Amino acid sequence: MKLIGPVTYKTILVLFGLYVVFGALTQCASFSMTEKKLKKEFKDAPLQPQLLTYEVDGRTMGYAQIGDINKPMIVFVHGSPGSWNAYIDYFKDTSLTNHACLVSVDRPGYGSSGAGEAEPSMQAQAAMIAPILATSKSSQKPVLVGHSLGGPIIARMAMDFPTAMSALVFLAPSIDPAMEKKEYYRHFLKLGAVQAILPPEMVASNLELMPLKGELDKMMPLWQNIRVPCTIMHGKKDMLVPYGNVPFYEKMLTNVPKKEVVTFENENHFIPWTQYDSVKKKLLEYVR
Template sequence: MKKLAIIFLLVSACEFRISDEDAREELDDIANIQFNDLEVGDKSMHYAYIDQGRDIQLVFIHGSPGSWNAFINFFKMDSLLEKFDMLAMDRPGFGNSGFGEAEPSIEKQALLIHQVLEQFPDKQLILIGHSLGGPIAARMAMDFPNDYAGMILVAPSIDPELEEDEWYRGMINTKIGAIFTPKEFEVSNDEILPLKEELEIMLPFWSKIKIPTIVIHGSNDSLVPKENADFAKRMLPDSILEVKVLDGVNHFIPWTHPQEITKAINQLADGL
């Protein structure tokens, strides 16, 4: 019941979609912010990026629900702008990437994002995935092991054994439930309902990940159990650089403790 209360609190507390015009206004000091839509098969992928010709590009992958602007504050950081190009996208079904049409397959989501990143050849790419963005980043590293230089998993939902059977998700997935559920949460529900099975499909492929990886989790995360960090350590014994569990911190690390993510970014970049 506590988790359900937190989820619906987000409805009124968070802005999950932002227009390109509003984003430009918020980022008015950054003249070279750009937006694009890439047609990939029957999907349209919307993304924001800053391309300054840097060697390293940061790739931010949001959770569920969410949109690219979950990471908009990172686009404002001078310390990152001085060293990196940055890209963040709306995952399928969110923001301006086919809003309302969920893509429950983690493998397909990983492929769609990978195809966006093919528009930026000759970059060293560091993946940063928060929450459900974590397993998607991991799947990208599994399926395209030579195309990424590093990975940061922030409060990632990656251990299938830790996925709970949450009673309210079945209720949302009904005609009556849909009437009272914001569209972002319908899409989120549609991709979280099969998540346990999707994570089980990934189990044999963790050994394919060879890139240096940092995991950051909060000890007080009530949405994604901190034991997911232990799972990462077990599955990636040779590529984990660090597992950091932040004492007293909840699930919303990109907003409450962005400095921990920037430290991890610089740690990975220094090793490239």
């Protein structure tokens, strides 16, 4: 059978079938949380989150915020796909909100930040998220937290705006271009017929992941710009973003006052939820 890269036509047909089923199941789904559901989630909570927006480069960006703006700010950046409410459990945790103002963004192409309107450039995404940092009224600069694809985005923010934050926390980040393998099926997912059955956030995810290796290559000479304390938390059984990103982190961060590695021997990719207590403990260390 003829090959397209390493992918056969049979494989493409199987993928198409899977995505038809996936689309049928998810076309009514949304990665965003409605205000009605949000109110229900926080019905008995002592604090209520705000859903806020701002304009940058002709686009509307949305984010959620909870807690006292005068306290140190923690900014969460989700992976691909995702939305701000990936971190909703952190928003409900008073042991965090007693010490910090929590912000979680909808990255470009997701939720209230133009669902489906992908922005493949790491530099552009960093610039679009950066205005949030200036809203903090604390004397301490914000701590940035990035999971998966959120990892290279907070790295790019620290490269381009090196004095705008106080620390970086990487959770299973995809930062090493050598770890990014060609995924030929993503070209198939660009077909209009396939995109038509997918949620807009899934379309955005595909469009930003296709050029990711090239975007990470562009960042290679910029790692020396990062000058704040950093922590990486990664599981050795991560099948989505290899643990091999950890040695890259250790090698590339040459000008930081601290580069900490937290390894979970039996953990997968979903550290923000499966290692919640460990992540929370680390965040509290950075804001207390």
